[in-house]
Amino acid sequence: MVATDIEERRDRLQITMFAGITAGSGGLALQELCKMIGLEGAPVVVLALLSLIGWLVFAIATIRMTRIAKAGGTGIVLEDERRDQLRAESLKFGFVGVMAVQCLALMGDQVLDGLTALPLTVSFVATLSIAVGVIAGLGRFVYLNR
Amino acid sequence: MSGEKLRNTLKVHRAMRDWTQAQLAEHAGVTRKSINAIERGHFVPSTVLALKLAALFEVSVETLFQLPE
Numbered sequence A: 001m002v003a004t005d006i007e008e009r010r011d012r013l014q015i016t017m018f019a020g021i022t023a024g025s026g027g028l029a030l031q032e033l034c035k036m037i038g039l040e041g042a043p044v045v046v047l048a049l050l051s052l053i054g055w056l057v058f059a060i061a062t063i064r065m066t067r068i069a070k071a072g073g074t075g076i077v078l079e080d081e082r083r084d085q086l087r088a089e090s091l092k093f094g095f096v097g098v099m100a101v102q103c104l105a106l107m108g109d110q111v112l113d114g115l116t117a118l119p120l121t122v123s124f125v126a127t128l129s130i131a132v133g134v135i136a137g138l139g140r141f142v143y144l145n146r
Numbered sequence B: 001m002s003g004e005k006l007r008n009t010l011k012v013h014r015a016m017r018d019w020t021q022a023q024l025a026e027h028a029g030v031t032r033k034s035i036n037a038i039e040r041g042h043f044v045p046s047t048v049l050a051l052k053l054a055a056l057f058e059v060s061v062e063t064l065f066q067l068p069e
Helices: A003-037 A042-074 A081-116 A122-144 B010-017 B021-028 B032-039 B047-057
Strands: none
Touching: A003 A042, A003 A122, A003 B032, A081 A122, A081 B032, B010 B021, B010 B032, B010 B047, B021 B032, B021 B047
């Protein structure tokens, strides 16, 4: 297998990982939202299933990605300064996303509490922060690396 | 990424040697996408990589990379 094939395969896997983590962490955050608003039954089960499938897809793609990374031993370059720069940029983007969610949650808590008497739960804000962080970070990387 | 832009003649020199982006990437020790990004002006390489590329084509860095006017 030549370097270009490996690069393209890795890029496709990155998109799969992104899709998996979006479904996994997004599903988890939505489940917490359902709990917060008192919604139970079928929607929660569907979200739990979606989240589980997402994490499974993410895990399989990560394992396959690790196998590809081992191709580095054959002299094929898979990491370089451009990827390092993209990674740093993506991490920054993810961090800004998490901070934005935290700030909005702080403000939203005050507004929601006043309007609906429905305070934001810690577990919802935590899962939402994680979801936004990983989706924004990985999504930014996939976008910049296209 | 930084907003800095750099004009380059990488594609011309590569064509003169009849190298593909993948071949140049292999020689320079970077990924093919990086070569593509440099050629399109989307990525400004480090000094080390610029020197490496210039050495590969046996030209000066200034011949390969120029600041936009």
